Amino acid sequence: MGNFESVSLPRLKTLCLERNIYPNEASVESLISSCPVLEDLTIVRMNDNVKVLRVYSQSLTSFSVGYNPGDLIRKYNYYSEKVRENSGLVIDAPRLKYLTFNYERSKSKIVRNLSSLVKVNVLSAFDISSVVGCSEQQMAHNFFTGISRVREMIISQNMMEKLVLHLQYSFLKQGNPAILKDLIALPRRSSMCQIEVFNVHNGRALGIF
Structure with a gap:
């Protein structure tokens, strides 16, 4: 995906970003924020040049994020060492109802303002690791506190x-x-x-x- 200064997608409600390479982290954040009525967002990641993925949306109701399991198998060493180093995921979406982590490998996961959350789907392994200034236990506590109002949570068998x-x-x-x-x-x-x-x-x- 090429670089861009600004974009406006005022009517877009469904967006799927699959295996893209971005010029920087800000470009992804800008693209998402340029969709004021976005409701359904899917991001399938790879080596996308994004260390910390930030999703800020006032309209989003459904969000799925993660990696293609085939990519993880073929490039296991790369993903486990290089991509995950200092990686993070930040979600701030007050209207979000459905959240899916599909082979999501980011070390840090921060969720905010998810008071509308109804269902969380966790597919395959789910990592929450320690980062600078925050222990692994504190990271896990913060994450599960952020989704504490969820009504239904589905976790894959190998995780449970x-x-x-x-x-x-x-x-x-x-x-x-x-x-x-x-x-x-x-x-x-x-x-x-x-x-x-x-x-x-x-x-x-x-x-x-």
């Missing part, structure tokens, strides 16, 4: 095979050990869901429940 819980062992011994019992006692919708507890100091598993 095991829920891994990292707790500091000293906290369990000296703090409130009952928290672990409460977590284990939580009802589970699938027999595949497990809680695995690690000692964060040495990486040893304390148990699978």
Whole structure:
């Protein structure tokens, strides 16, 4: 996609950006913001020259973002090392109802103003990693807080095979050990869901429940 100074698409309601290469991050943000009535946006990414994808829209109701799984398989080392380094996704769309992550590989995911969200679809693995100034746990907390009002959430089987819980062992011994019992006692919708507890100091598993 070539560079452009300005564009206006006042009637466009559906937009699909598939495997494009952009001149810079600002061009993608400008393109999306130039669609004042945009309702349905799909972005299929590749090596698109965009480290942090920002989606700001007052009209958007449905958004799907991610990578083509075939591209990830063929270029696994490239995507896992180069593309994901300092990568991020920022979504600010107060009217958004339907959100899909399709093999989405960005390390940082920030969601804001998603009070209208009805359904979240997570396909394949879903990464939330630590970035500068923010721990992995804080990143995950911020993300799930951002989608806390969602009414329905669908998660792929390979992601839900095991829920891994990292707790500091000293906290369990000296703090409130009952928290672990409460977590284990939580009802589970699938027999595949497990809680695995690690000692964060040495990486040893304390148990699978």
